[in-house]
Ligand code: HEM
């Protein structure tokens with residue numbers, strides 16, 4: 163096995179392969195790609211070599227032919243690797259070699275290629291297989307014309323044919339709604355960005371037959387934004403353009419990218435564009451081009467000629483400035499806008515705590531809290547108070563989000579939320595007009611009120627889950643997990659309380675006045691747990 167061989171040592175024209183570098187030493191060369199010769203000097207003049215690739219796009223598993231070519235006097239040695247553009251990770255594997263080259267182990271088998279002899283070569287060709295879970299990549303080689311003279315060269319950037327969220331946070335910055343969604347999903351709005359030496363690689367994906375736009379801005383308002391558009395015209399052609407938002411009107415088109423630097427796709431109603439830019443981002447009002455911007459993501463319809471119309475909904479806006487040069491720290495995703503977070507917090511208090519406890523009072527505490535209080539049974543007063551509080555909190559939260567989000571956001575959350583709102587309004591209104599307890603028709607109210615309550619309960623749980631996904635920015639989606647824990651806790655106590663109630667109705671009530679009822683204990687324990695879940699979710703939302 164020659165996998166430990168990296169560079170040949172040549173003395174007086176006689177070359178011996180250097181074997182058995184200690185592992186640490188070989189990974190040194192793997193990382194820096196510099197030969198471990200004594201006095202090595204990296205040449206900074208224009209390299210007499212270049213790397214060409216058979217394709218500039220890839221899907222996982224694709225085999226790509228890579229060639230190192232000399233433009234003048236040839237080369238003696240080389241080390242070739244594929245590197246992710248974001249993060250500079252060694253990726254993929256070399257599959258076939260010939261007598262002049264051999265595969266090396268740089269962390270994984272076959273991740274690098276080098277020479278086997280010091281004959282002068284004018285070109286070297288190898289096959290390389292693309293891995294999964296990588297963003298844009300490029301080939302990089304160190305090429306030696308002699309023992310101490312060498313250059314480093316890079317190929318063009320290769321971009322993924324299909325946009326995915328695989329390398330988000332590790333090799334590219336991603337902004338998406340719902341948070342962390344996969345661009346294959348029909349409701350996923352997605353963009354990613356990777357800085358390269360002279361510009362960026364951008365990806366955008368989303369459900370539209372019109373256009374997608376990403377924007378970079380110094381504030382969270384439209385206007386003075388550097389914009390990249392992916393537009394379909396009526397002939398079905400997809401155009402990728404750079405534009406500038408001067409105000410809140412149709413952006414001015416600046417450049418149309420040629421097919422050499424873009425990849426476009428439109429499948430099952432999802433439009434996707436990837437592009438390689440060779441410019442820095444510029445918002446014209448800024449004196450110096452930095453790399454921290456608010457990021458926008460929008461979609462909408464386009465006219466026949468491909469000119470864009472106003473976005474169909476309010477665009478997605480990042481909640482902080484994003485440092486596009488350090489995609490690794492991309493914790494921030496969807497606009498965890500304060501008003502939207504407050505909406506979420508109020509809804510949680512209303513539906514996890516006040517509403518739930520209010521319903522439990524009415525169903526299970528009738529006998530344990532049956533003593534009169536201010537003229538009515540205690541359970542009823544608590545139920546009434548908590549339910550009115552729930553409705554008030556819901557209305558405030560609803561109005562907040564309605565004012566803040568002037569359009570309809572993607573997905574089922576707002577639809578379910580509206581249904582829950584309407585059904586909840588029916589509850590107090592029907593309760594107000596309920597028949598007298600002795601009336602023959604009272605049972606209709608009782609059944610209707612309970613069934614509606616159950617439907618509201620189920621739908622509200624679903625709505626909260628979907629809503630949390632919209633604001634959960636953690637990669638582990640822990641908010642949804644805590645919510646799942648709360649839901650399990652709730653179901654457990656419903657079972658306990660329901661069983662307790664059935665047993666009790668069978669027993670002859672020897673009402674022991676001074677003993678605390680078992681349901682009271684259960685409800686108190688439930689409320690404590692409930693508050694613990696609520697507080698951890700609120701803390702989670704607060705840090706979103
Ligand atoms: C024909 C094209 C466009 C028109 C006529 C337009 C118009 C508007 C208007 C009137 C608003 C104010 C809020 C509202 O009424 O909903 C707005 C908001 C917004 N637009 Fe556009 N827009 C267009 C394209 C774009 C593009 C390409 C982007 C970049 C991604 C963008 C980003 C935004 C953002 C982030 C907001 C929300 C922040 C704000 O209110 O300023 N717009 N747009």
Ligand SMILES: *[C@@H]1O[C@H](CO)[C@@H](O)[C@H](O)[C@H]1NC(C)=O
Pocket residue numbers: 395396397398399401466467468
């Ligand atoms: C759509 O774009 C293509 C490419 O730019 C162009 O050739 C074609 O004429 C356009 N179609 C319409 C209807 O504008």
